[in-house]
Amino acid sequence: MSATSQFISEIANLDVQLWVEGEKLRYSAPQGKITPTLLTQMRERKAEIIQLLSQDSAIHPAKKDNLPLSFAQQRLWFVEQLQPHTCTYNEPVALHLVGNLDTAVLEESINEIIRRHEILRTTFIAIAGQPTQVISPSLQVKVTVIDVSNLSKPEVQELADTEAKLPFDLTKLPLIRLTLLKLGDLENILLLTVHHIVWDGWSIGVLIRELSALYRAFSSNQPSPLPKLTIQYADFAVWQRNRLQGKVLAEKLAYWQAQLGNNLPVLQLPTIRPRAEVKTNRGASQSFLLPSNLTEAIQALSQQENVSLFMTLLSAFQVLLWRYTNQEDIVIGTDIANRSHAETESLIGFFMNLLVLRTDLSGNPSFKELLARVRQVTLSAYAHQDLPFEELVKALQPERNLSNTSPLFQVLFVLQNTPMPALDLPGVQLKEWFWRNDTARFDLAIFLTKTPQGIISTWRYSTELFTENAIAKMASHFETLLTNIVSQPHARIDALEMLTEDELKQQAMQKNKRKAFNREQLFKAAPTAINLSANNLVTTTYLQQDRTFPLVIQPVNNEIDLVDWVKSNRDFIEGELIKHGAILFRGFPVNSVAGFENFATAICPQLFGEYGDLPRVGIGNKVYGSTPYPADKAILFHNESSHLHSYPLKIWFFCLQPAQKGGETPIVDCRKAYKILCPQLREKLAKEQLMYVRNYTNDLDVSWQNFFHTSDKSVVEKHCRQAGISFEWYGKDGLITRQIRPAIAIHPKTKEPVFFNQIQLHHIAYLEPETRTSLLSLFAEDKLPRNVYYGDGSSIKNEAIKEINRVYQQSQTSFVWQKGDILMLDNMLAAHGRLPYIGERKIVVAMGEMSNFFKGWRN
Numbered sequence: 001m002s003a004t005s006q007f008i009s010e011i012a013n014l015d016v017q018l019w020v021e022g023e024k025l026r027y028s029a030p031q032g033k034i035t036p037t038l039l040t041q042m043r044e045r046k047a048e049i050i051q052l053l054s055q056d057s058a059i060h061p062a063k064k065d066n067l068p069l070s071f072a073q074q075r076l077w078f079v080e081q082l083q084p085h086t087c088t089y090n091e092p093v094a095l096h097l098v099g100n101l102d103t104a105v106l107e108e109s110i111n112e113i114i115r116r117h118e119i120l121r122t123t124f125i126a127i128a129g130q131p132t133q134v135i136s137p138s139l140q141v142k143v144t145v146i147d148v149s150n151l152s153k154p155e156v157q158e159l160a161d162t163e164a165k166l167p168f169d170l171t172k173l174p175l176i177r178l179t180l181l182k183l184g185d186l187e188n189i190l191l192l193t194v195h196h197i198v199w200d201g202w203s204i205g206v207l208i209r210e211l212s213a214l215y216r217a218f219s220s221n222q223p224s225p226l227p228k229l230t231i232q233y234a235d236f237a238v239w240q241r242n243r244l245q246g247k248v249l250a251e252k253l254a255y256w257q258a259q260l261g262n263n264l265p266v267l268q269l270p271t272i273r274p275r276a277e278v279k280t281n282r283g284a285s286q287s288f289l290l291p292s293n294l295t296e297a298i299q300a301l302s303q304q305e306n307v308s309l310f311m312t313l314l315s316a317f318q319v320l321l322w323r324y325t326n327q328e329d330i331v332i333g334t335d336i337a338n339r340s341h342a343e344t345e346s347l348i349g350f351f352m353n354l355l356v357l358r359t360d361l362s363g364n365p366s367f368k369e370l371l372a373r374v375r376q377v378t379l380s381a382y383a384h385q386d387l388p389f390e391e392l393v394k395a396l397q398p399e400r401n402l403s404n405t406s407p408l409f410q411v412l413f414v415l416q417n418t419p420m421p422a423l424d425l426p427g428v429q430l431k432e433w434f435w436r437n438d439t440a441r442f443d444l445a446i447f448l449t450k451t452p453q454g455i456i457s458t459w460r461y462s463t464e465l466f467t468e469n470a471i472a473k474m475a476s477h478f479e480t481l482l483t484n485i486v487s488q489p490h491a492r493i494d495a496l497e498m499l500t501e502d503e504l505k506q507q508a509m510q511k512n513k514r515k516a517f518n519r520e521q522l523f524k525a526a527p528t529a530i531n532l533s534a535n536n537l538v539t540t541t542y543l544q545q546d547r548t549f550p551l552v553i554q555p556v557n558n559e560i561d562l563v564d565w566v567k568s569n570r571d572f573i574e575g576e577l578i579k580h581g582a583i584l585f586r587g588f589p590v591n592s593v594a595g596f597e598n599f600a601t602a603i604c605p606q607l608f609g610e611y612g613d614l615p616r617v618g619i620g621n622k623v624y625g626s627t628p629y630p631a632d633k634a635i636l637f638h639n640e641s642s643h644l645h646s647y648p649l650k651i652w653f654f655c656l657q658p659a660q661k662g663g664e665t666p667i668v669d670c671r672k673a674y675k676i677l678c679p680q681l682r683e684k685l686a687k688e689q690l691m692y693v694r695n696y697t698n699d700l701d702v703s704w705q706n707f708f709h710t711s712d713k714s715v716v717e718k719h720c721r722q723a724g725i726s727f728e729w730y731g732k733d734g735l736i737t738r739q740i741r742p743a744i745a746i747h748p749k750t751k752e753p754v755f756f757n758q759i760q761l762h763h764i765a766y767l768e769p770e771t772r773t774s775l776l777s778l779f780a781e782d783k784l785p786r787n788v789y790y791g792d793g794s795s796i797k798n799e800a801i802k803e804i805n806r807v808y809q810q811s812q813t814s815f816v817w818q819k820g821d822i823l824m825l826d827n828m829l830a831a832h833g834r835l836p837y838i839g840e841r842k843i844v845v846a847m848g849e850m851s852n853f854f855k856g857w858r859n
Helices: 003-012 034-044 046-055 070-083 105-115 153-164 200-216 233-243 246-262 292-304 310-327 343-344 367-383 389-397 468-487 500-513 519-525 563-567 570-580 592-603 670-676 679-688 704-706 712-724 769-778 798-811
Strands: 017-021 023-030 091-100 122-127 128-133 143-146 176-184 187-195 283-291 329-336 352-360 410-413 428-435 444-451 454-462 540-545 547-555 580-587 635-638 645-656 667-669 690-696 724-732 734-741 744-746 752-755 785-789 823-826 831-836 842-852
Touching: 003 034, 023 283, 023 367, 034 046, 034 500, 034 785, 046 176, 070 128, 070 233, 070 389, 091 153, 105 187, 143 704, 143 712, 153 187, 153 428, 153 712, 153 752, 187 428, 200 389, 246 367, 246 389, 283 468, 292 310, 292 454, 292 468, 310 329, 310 410, 310 444, 310 563, 329 444, 352 367, 352 389, 352 724, 367 724, 547 667, 563 570, 563 592, 570 580, 570 592, 570 823, 592 645, 592 823, 645 667, 667 670, 667 798, 670 752, 670 798, 679 744, 679 785, 704 712, 744 785
Parallel strands: 143 176, 329 410, 410 444, 547 580
Antiparallel strands: 017 023, 091 187, 091 428, 122 128, 176 187, 283 454, 329 352, 444 454, 540 547, 580 823, 635 831, 645 823, 645 842, 667 831, 690 734, 690 785, 724 734, 744 752
16 A cells, blocks of 8 residues: 555544545545644645546446446436426526527537537437437427417417427437527527436536527537547546445445434425325425625625535525424435546536435534534535435435435535636627426525625426415515624524514514404304304305305395495405305395406406407307207216316306206315325326327318318417417328327415316216217227327226226205306316206306416526
8 A cells, every 4th residue: 555545544544535536635634533633634745646536436438238227317217217207307508699690600510519429429228128328319409480479478488388398208319409499580499308317507608608609609610629538428427337346335325324314304394285195296395695795794794704605505404404393313415416536527427416415403502612513514525425325315215205305405506616608609799597396306495696686596396385475475584584694603592683674563563462353163053044244135055054165145134235345345255265265145136247247356456358259249259158068978087178288267158048847957075086096096197197189170170260260270379389388280181280288287376286187078088989980980099089198198097997987976955046156166177067858948158367278488
């Protein structure tokens, strides 16, 4: 053993950790272990130590056959097998470019980047059950150009968001898409979407740097100025697999197992409801600015305590979590670039690793004491950063379930310091760039970026767990906490105030107020007749003593003007609708379509007036006749327009004339339906979603010309792209559309999961046997006028259909119409149908509060 090797061994016995980052030697050690003499020796031997530590870590070109995936790639590959056709790991970026952009040069530059980086020409297939990288020798991509100059800003946003959510197939190229939205001759938005398995946050900087150099050269007819890459991502994957095994892997695992143990606590943040059994990754983001004066104070405190800015911010955030959860054992995750070799810094690829940081907040330490704890935990984690997160999960074997986002932690906290070069294209200015991903891979993820204006914090959160207001309040508490920390770092953490001044004032006022009247208890005490309005003008009852669905509201006398009462009690109606899902207004003097429309407009001023499939009544401007469907046939349960990209949140039915017999409008409690649905089917529907397929044919269904109100195919195609509908023209004039829609949805206001779909209206199983046999003799199953499948295209089997029928049967309520009745439904909380009838029947319909599944990307 050489003298330097002996030295490394000796300091290892002192719990001093050494590692190499690029050309720099890094270390971490318990307080007091690094003496001045030892530090001098380390400096004197720096070159030899780096050489020895780097000998086993050099990355060399590997043979390009039977290439393994890196550990991080393999985790994403397995997720893709479990949840195919998902956009969870799409990485969308938008570049807002102003100037004279040469699209041909842009495309040439992008293709040169793809030629340079093999990972962008790589697909992933299974050989003998093992995932393998396959590198294509060449790939040419096209930049799709779409003129959006005539579209409104929301339409452009919707188009961009739809493109970002289109899934990739990991077995097929390309795993990178580029779309150029032309806002005008000199203004464009470049949409770049890449699958995370070939790309990470650092890769964006590599692409921008290379794009700038190549575009500048190619626009002047010059060759590429970029040096040849010495290694490729696949070489890193082979090196990582070869290095992290046996004794080396065991030693690295031993540290993390000792640090984390086998029973990590779950962070119990206050949420709007418990985690759903199956997580959908629906998320949203909000950004806030910590002002420059506060940022400078935080930086000064960090320097004073010999810690990094990240450590100070992390310590403050952990205090916030402690205050919210009352848990002293806090576990969070953080990103690390994992590019410790100089050669990897210039590569595009998925290098990023996750570190798990576990901090003990017990004993009510001062903030400075906590800072010292966090410093030690963080430095120690950095010294062991190259153990892949996937191997740690495998070793610790945490309990797995589909409701948790991450097996080891629920909250991610990241200070982004990825080098981001300026985009330098001749004649073109980068106005802004956006990272457009709101997918919630964790319960909560906070990304902080230091700017000249201060620290920008972006809070990405699960909308199943948190509301927009809750996140804004949490961010406000974080800022207040930081403000108090920098002014009194010696204070105990329980003495650090996090409430804002307004909250403190409100808190003081509430102490002097008596408790509010508890209307829920009043319901329980007398569920059959309760005066609810301030003027005792209406009573509420239920149709059945044991069911609160629907709520029935009736006037106390015939003199009440329903429209006036509604205008004065809109909040009350909204609250009761959310609580019950359906309200039956009975006994009010409403005798005409115009009166009904005035009533609906009083609740929702913007009624929807462009519903193409329903006939207009003629008297009302935005009121429709009920579906023209044979009286002797039942209309099965459905949530209105849930198979489309746009649907109403509110729907009203008004009975002008009840049928002589039958004709009820049964309704289904969609919250109850979700709860009693078989867990296995519920999980499959949540994961796979539904694919509604429609074949437009003149003979059996509406033609595409009538449905889309045009004979121009380009107009149809434009609509489909904007609505996230895939389309296929066939024959002379045939059109098939396919649209992925949910079967399980999250209500935008209550944040509750609901059974939300039109399976019964579309699935072939609900056709009468003779009709089904006749259609199948004329058409292949995939060419039927209508059908619905799981989102991956597989058939919904009879067992599932039977379960859905059972659930609807057990969740339904029905009543006999009375003339003048108005039924108001929350379309996501209540599905509806119609029973056969005899005699004349006239029900009219209004809809409002249109919603859209495709949220625009944030500007």
